[in-house]
Amino acid sequence: MGCFNADDVTWSPLNGSSTAASSSSSSAATSKWSLLSDSMVNIPSARIGHTAVWNDTAMLVWGGVASGGTALGDGASYNPTTNSWSVITTTNAPTARSAHTAVWATWGAGGLTKAMIVWGGSSTSCTGSVCNTGARYDSAVDSWTATATLSVPLARRNHTAIYNGTNMIVWGGRDGGTTAYNSGGKYTPSSDAWTGTDTTDPDLPVARYEHAAVWSGTYMIIWGGNNGAATPTFFSNGALYDSSGNVWLPMTSTTLEARAGHSSVWTGTEMFVGGGYSISGGTTTYYRNGGAFNPSGAGAWGTYPAPPASFSARAYHTAIWDSLSARMIIWGGVDGSAVYQDGAILNPSTTTWSWNAADTSDAPVARAQHTAVWAGDKMIVFGGRNFGDTTRYGNGGYYMP
Helix, strand or coil: CEEEECCCCEEEECEECCCCCCCCCCCCCCCCEEEECCCCCCCCCCCECCEEEECCCCEEEECCECCCCCECCCEEEEECCCCEEEECCCCCCCCCCECCEEEEEEECHHHCEEEEEEECCECCCCHHHECCCEEEEECCCCEEEECCCCCCCCCCECCEEEECCCCEEEECCECCCCCECCCEEEEECCCCEEEECCCCCCCCCCCCECCEEEECCCCEEEECCECCCCCCCECCCEEEEECCCCEEEECCCCCCCCCECCEEEECCCCEEEECCEEEECCEEEECCCEEEEECCCCCEEEECCCCCCCCCCCECCEEEEECCCCEEEEECCECCCCEECCEEEEECCCCEEECCHHHHCCCCCCEECCEEEECCCCEEEECCECCCCCCECCCEEEECC
């Protein structure tokens, strides 16, 4: 039995408490999946711990760890319209790394200046094997520009990052050992400058990593995670960060179980969190339930109905918000026994779930710690790993819901 450890890309012996059933592919002719084969020209090599962002026309994949444990400093962009990959230049690119963050940012007059901003992560090339450096990638001209290092946050990995329309806000994460952080920084690409997030507010969340973070349009909302200790403490709390005032606001408590390795999406009105795992007394519990937090007014939590019985508990899956149909799509993941190639779709307006056997026909092979982006009309997944061994994937697929 094993639980995936996203920090050092290893498996730790744990007693999984959920029962895993392997997904089977359907022979239905109405498959909603199209595969991205690892034989495609310029497709990135197999990896985990990478990042992926959508830049309005293409998915940009960068960094990660190869099967041999070597950090990667390369990537490529996938254009679904032409079904083709283009190599991202390595000239002036950040040092090879994994467990970093990346956001797609637009700024300037009319939002005409655009870039993928990569920051932080784990790398033997950085002091203490963690980085406090990054760079902006302009996909229009295929070029990198290093980000400022003055007033930069402490080096870290497994942190979160969101873009609020003006700043990239990084928060939490951990060092190269077991020390987690409750600090962060705001990076303004228009001025190439960093400022710190408040670390004295009484409503500041305690240090953590493997938490969830979303941007609500007003607040960065943090929830869940664990403290990274040898015997970790898991959290079922969080807070709201007002970036304009550099203050933290309390978050309404919830009865949702403490967890890490869960997923989160912002629906336009609520943050949905689901899945994940926790450890207590040496026993690992994987979750299939979740909750929704609405920050308006005093803020309130609500539960959403459990997924279909065939949908197993899992962690290290992906979740995206289908803005076309206003639905959350969950896919992949791992529990104590297997990885999955199935998923589920939640329609919050009707509080109903949907997914069927046909939706695994031609799906990528089962995996965890992959990436997923929403491309306007499809979910694109890439990379990831198998269960219990060193197999990484340099392939993926896109799903047309």
